[in-house]
Structures are given as C-alpha cells and as structure tokens.
Amino acid sequence: MPVQTLADKVVLQHPQGASVTVLLYGATVISWKSSSIENSEDVKERLFVSSKASLDGSKPVRGGIPVVFPCFGAPERLEHLKLSQHGFARNETWKFDSIVMDNEAGVSARFVLSPNAKIAAVYDYDFELAYVVTLAAHQLSTDLHVHNTNTDKGIDFQALLHTYLAVPANEIGISPLTNLSFYDKTEPKEENRLKIEDRQSVDVRSYTDRVYENAPQHYRVTWNGGEIDIRSKNFKDVVVWNPQQEGTKIGDMEDGGWNKYVCVEPGYVRGYVQLQPDEKWVGQQVITIQK
Ligand code: TA6
Secondary structure, three states, X not given: OOEEEOOOEEEEEOOOOOEEEEEOEOOEEEEEEEOOOOOOOOOEEOEOEOOOOOOOOOOOOOEOEOEEEOOOOOOOOHHHOOOOOOEOHHHOEOEEEEEEEEEOOEEEEEEEEOOOHHHHOOXXXXXXXXXXXXXXXXXXXXXXXXXXXXXXXXXXEEEEEOOEEEOOHHHOEEEOOOOOEEEEXXXXXXXXXXXXXXXXXXXXXXXXXXXXXXXXXXXXXXXOOXXXXXEEEOOOEEEEEEOHHHHHHOOOOOOOHHHOEEEEEEEEEEEEEEEOOOOEEEEEEEEEEOO
C-alpha cells in the first residue's frame, strides 16, 4: 500500500480508498478520509480542521488529532510549570521512524520524539515517545508509547488524544456516559466542578467541556444516519468538548467551526500515569466508522 513521505508530512493510503495524513509537527493527524462499514463507496473526511488552523509549525493545529503530553490543560505540577497548556508533544516536530505494517489488514507508520534542546530547557526528564498511526479500510488506530529512559527517576505524566471528529455537532449524542463523575471545566467555581452525568445520551448543543473520569473506554457517537465507534486502552478518562459560541474567542477557529465537530478525547488526565525508570506505557485509541 502506498506510503508517501514528504518533507513535512506522511500520507498513508488504503486500497479501498481510505487515507490518512500525519503532519510531522506534533505528529498531528490532519486528515483521515474513510468510508463506513455500511457504505464503502462513501469516502469522506472524518476529522475537522479549522480553515484558520496554522499548519506551518507556528502553533498547535486547531483540529485533527493533536497529541497531549505530558500535562493536560494548564500545568499544575512543579515539573510541568514551564510548559504551555497541553504540554509540548503537539508543538514539537517529530521524526518519521518506519513503516511497521503494510499488508491486507492495513498500513501503519511510526513517529518518534525524544528530548531536544528546546524541550530540555523546560522539562528535566529523559523519555522516548513513539506514536503509531494505523489505517484500515474503515478504521484509524493511534497508539502513544511512552518509555521512561531516565535511570534515576520516575516520570508522572498525563496523556490524551485531542480528536476533533467531523460530525454535525448539534445533532449528535454520545453514549454511554451515564452515572460517570465528571469535572466540568465550564463551571466558574472550582468547588462546584465535580458532578455526575445523568443523561443517557450526551449532546453538545450548549458549551461543553467535561472530563469524564474512569470511563468505559468504548463510546458511540450517533446522529441521524451516522455512527462512529471509539475504543481506547489505558486512557481511563474521556473529555467531551465543544465551545459553541465561546468558539468566537478562539483565534484560529473558523467562524461557525463549532457546528462541524465534537472533540471526544480519550486520555489519562485525572491523576497521573507513574512510570519507574525503564518502564513503558501505551495508550490507544481506535475509531471505526460504522455508518
Ligand atoms: O480538551 C478540552 C480543552 O482542554 C478545552 O478546555 C479547550 O480549551 C480545548 O481543550 C482547546 O485547547 P487549546 O489549547 O487547543 O486551545
């Protein structure tokens, strides 16, 4: 299956028409074209990228699948305090490493990031990150591998895949999130933020920014005529975000962009993954277009 390696991106293609484009900047998946299991003729873009997004490496991409590591949101721990919101993985240039699979089942490319002078100036830990992007006929898998290469200290980190799914935002429902506790980032007062979800199907018709804790790692996003299935491993939490009118405050968000996507973001972001020297961890997201 063809793999195109260009100066700033890698494009994978599947014989049944699917393709994925990974920008080396942030190892950000910026396009995933796929048909559904139900209708294999209908190949279309499945990720939202704002028409105002910068793709030149000047700032994280507004859309696609930015990789969040080693902190989610504004840094809180001492060792993260020099980092920007959502950490450095999404605004560093990764290296294309290899094709790890290329057969009937799919095609898979591996990208790597380890400390450079810029990272070392703000983050005092050694590490190796690898990101494996796998394209199948109707499915995209993204696996983040973290290796603690320090010999003398542990790493505590958060990680998340900030997936912008291209869907009719005001028509979708996400399930099953019922009875989960969530941290509501739209709530002005910190002490009021921990809540319990009571809906069978979660919509984003009003400004939504919720971190669901200890979630089932299998979600369905449905709307009239459409269904996307999301599974994860080792990402115990899931964030659901759509800014609605708050989106007008986001400089690189296209006008009305919030009507065109929902972010469903598997992550480990309530608490921290703890890795001892030489330990490894993998977080995985698998998205399938059902219909
Ligand atoms: O994952 C949701 C979130 O943390 C929101 O709070 C929202 O601000 C969004 O990410 C976008 O963050 P960004 O740093 O990309 O502007």
